[in-house]
Amino acid sequence: MDTRRLYSFIKIVDAGSITRAADILHIAQPALSQQLSALEAQFGQQLLIRSKRGVAPTEAGRALYRHAQLILRQVDLAHAAVEVSGRAPAGSVSVGLAPYSMGAALALPLLRSVRERYPDILLHINENFGGVISEAIMTGRMDMAFIYGAGPLRGVQFEPVRSEDLYLIGAPTDGGEAGEVALEELAEVPLLLPSRIHTIRQVVDSAFQQAALRPNVVGEVESALTLVNAVDADLGATVLPWSAARAILDVRALTVRRIAHPVIRVQLSLVTSDSQPLSEPALAVHDLFLELVTAFDKE
Template sequence: MDLRQLRYFAAICEHGSLSHAADHMRVAVSALSHHLANLEAELGTPLFVRKPRGMQRTAAGERLYGHAKMILKAVNTAEADVRGGGGEISGLVSIGMAYSAVKAIGVELATRVLTDYPRVQLALAESLSGSTLAHLMASEVDLALVYNPPSDAVLRTRPVLEEQMVCVGKPEIIGHSDDPITVNELLELPIILLRQGISARAIIEDVNLLKKIEGRAKLQLNSVQAIAGSIVAGLGCVIGTKLFMQDQLESGAVHYRPIIEPQLSRTLYICELADRPPTYAIETMRDLILSLVSAAVHDGRWEARLIDA
């Protein structure tokens, strides 16, 4: 198996037919078919089911495509990094961010990249914190801003900041008072929970308390917009940060109360895969992100405590 075979195979996967893949790769259909046949013979299994209107991946083809994407991305990144090592920072950098991080620094990050690093291709993906971690583990992003990631040898993590969690909801749900609400009082309210998939710890780090909250939740949603709309509609309350519901709080549509006994917090980390050497572009973007986060906290745009790593 060589890189040319993988590139041809990936092209067939992405374009759905030999003819479309051949046009994209600018090679003859017969050459593409020959390389695919050799690859299937080498692996001892069919990678596609030939159909009248295209090619459908087999289970083996699906698995190989996942590996091929990671391998080809790593090769392209290495080539761009070495070529640009002595000059202007360049190359593709994919960054995954939890919703709150995008809200705080997403636009500023994009602006700075366009202004200061015009040869960097920035791919910015917003998702729930658990999904962001999954994208990193699958090598779909190079850097990820994730809340409370699990301890894992495959990850290289650095704590960035800590945020205090609050209870947000309509006053008729959580009360009109500005006084703190205890966790026991909170558990009696109709809680709407942001489902976090593989990283439920993104809400809080206390696993036992998290299980209690999950057990009492009236709704568990995977959509930030759905949660915000449900809170404004008075369907329940949410455990989050003031930044998470900033627009609704500023408009007066909802109210917040601090949480005590115990106080709840979450920690934001910047994460990378430990076995992937960072490129010049990735190192530059990491430093830029840390700088923007620090500025947002110092300016009061992000209510949090910076962690000095």
């Protein structure tokens, strides 16, 4: 198969127009149309639906689009592996980190360690929600991610790294047991939490539901910076693992109490594709990440 045709097909789908894709690729439109016709003949399927507004992939076209991304990524990895064989790992590595997780505490150390140990690796760090990150790994747009959850999820494999208890941060003391707060007490606390797409919110909601209680959510905050400012301004308390809290908040100036009766715990995992092996530079970053997690636990 001519990988150039696959590349052109991806560009056509992304552009939504053969004309726009031809401009992007600097190819004459008739030549690009011939490449598309050759692909459709090869697969014996119509891959695009043409209309006055442009083109859109058929079901077969969407399937080819996904596989074409994986195939071209493997080709790129093969070129990179051959080019740097016998030398220090080099190339691009994309790492996803779940917001409000231990990843916030490890992002800077990871970037620093990669630069010091593997100067030829270009590290791309992306903070996003687990579902978005998992999809990026399945489609080959991201190498690995540090997210909440332990799977299973088709297309990715979970490598459990650690579990963390959740803490109430920012709420005033109320005479309860020192260092801890019962879930029942939280029902009256104004809470600033991420939206329901986030694992932390799902875990908190589930704990309240099992206790036949409702959390007093006064704001849904996706931005770490906004959360920091809101908690500092005493607009509400939040719920975070200790590692994430100390990475983004001045916990010395806040009340920090472990949620108990019952304890609420989240699982953190390192996630990779279950169909694509890690490239040499990605494997180096993977091992370095686990090394940093181990060092963090000893602090």
